[in-house]
């Protein structure tokens with residue numbers, strides 16, 4: 001078989017996992033990975049945790065096994081145009097690469113502060129954390145005199161980062177427009193526990209609060225909150241979500257998701273881009289069919305790795321003219337996060353649930369767990385605080401959407417729990 005050329009846009013979790021699968025193939029392939037960051041792939045999940053605290057270095061977090069014969073890295077280069085007619089990608093240096101298959105894995109970029117930023121200097125001190133360079137910049141500022149930090153957004157990244165900065169002795173104000181942090185992910189009970197944990201750790205945590213403006217006053221940033229109150233800080237960190245890095249695809253003929261979370265590339269269960277032969281997408285920038293067939297974009301490391309592998313397997317099957325096996329049944333999303341040193345394990349979702357049950361311990365104890373049920377009494381997810389044993393036992397029930405009586409009938413009486 002003649003050599004085939006595959007281009008991967010994005011050297012993150014999805015792109016690097018795909019490159020590894022392609023590299024192991026018996027087909028005669030040349031793989032080019034185009035990555036906007038000036039470095040080989042690394043573990044992005046550490047940039048607001050171990051890398052920020054200094055527990056690990058940039059070298060420690062490099063992804064292993066990236067030196068693969070037949071895989072060529074074009075790092076520090078950005079794809080600026082996709083031509084689906086001749087299946088090629090144009091880069092920011094004016095060069096163009098034609099390919100037999102193109103995998104789009106550009107990830108996502110942090111949302112900008114919605115309020116106004118007034119004054120030139122302030123924009124240098126209004127940061128977000130998406131990559132290693134962001135963390136290095138933030139660490140340098142913290143080592144300087146920038147100890148008062150306002151984090152706008154108390155989601156996973158804002159919460160984790162607040163914990164790291166407080167532990168490092170910073171003065172942290174954390175704001176979030178919602179009444180409770182991450183209630184969609186964690187449910188009301190655990191969200192309330194998180195709010196109390198922020199206060200106990202020493203954060204000035206303000207719910208129902210958004211930043212409306214940031215202004216430079218002398219050496220300080222003056223942050224105006226939507227309540228009208230003002231706060232002087234050295235740095236503002238924006239942490240209220242990301243948007244798929246797909247603006248450069250707007251005119252490419254690739255179908256992008258619209259609605260409240262727009263911009264993701266719509267793919268089928270095998271990660272083929274809808275209606276564009278030879279083009280695939282994976283990771284934070286892709287929306288694949290969820291349990292009810294509606295495209296869902298997932299923003300988790302494990303999902304990006306597995307989507308990258310699936311997309312690469314589909315590419316190999318398509319190039320080899322082999323059928324792809326039916327996509328595996330969707331397993332519930334699963335991830336963990338740290339809240340001021342306590343590990344939370346989240347399986348499935350609290351979103352759409354109408355009822356919560358305590359399935360382990362007491363709320364506020366070092367270990368407790370809560371499960372979520374929808375209006376039809378089907379379990380939608382569970383959160384373990386301080387331990388994952390209870391949520392791991394619930395995994396198969398969450399995967400099948402079991403009712404509480406089916407969980408009871410399985411004989412695991414502890415899992416039926418106590419209503420909250």
Ligand SMILES: Cc1cc2nc3c(=O)[nH]c(=O)nc-3n(C[C@H](O)[C@H](O)[C@H](O)COP(=O)(O)OP(=O)(O)OC[C@H]3O[C@@H](n4cnc5c(N)ncnc54)[C@H](O)[C@@H]3O)c2cc1C
Pocket residue numbers: 009010011012013014015034035036037044045046047048077078079080105106107108129130131157245248282283284285298299300301302304335336337
């Ligand atoms: C601070 C932080 C902490 C996180 N912590 C966790 C965690 O604890 N657990 C968890 O499950 N998930 C976590 N995540 C999410 C996880 O890191 C992402 O879901 C995952 O990295 C997505 O992988 P990806 O390959 O789709 O995108 P990315 O890893 O973002 O990689 C995309 C790459 O493509 C590059 N790129 C973008 N556009 C172009 C272009 N046009 N041309 C060339 N290159 C381009 C980008 O610069 C980037 O290097 C965290 C994310 C962040 C930012």
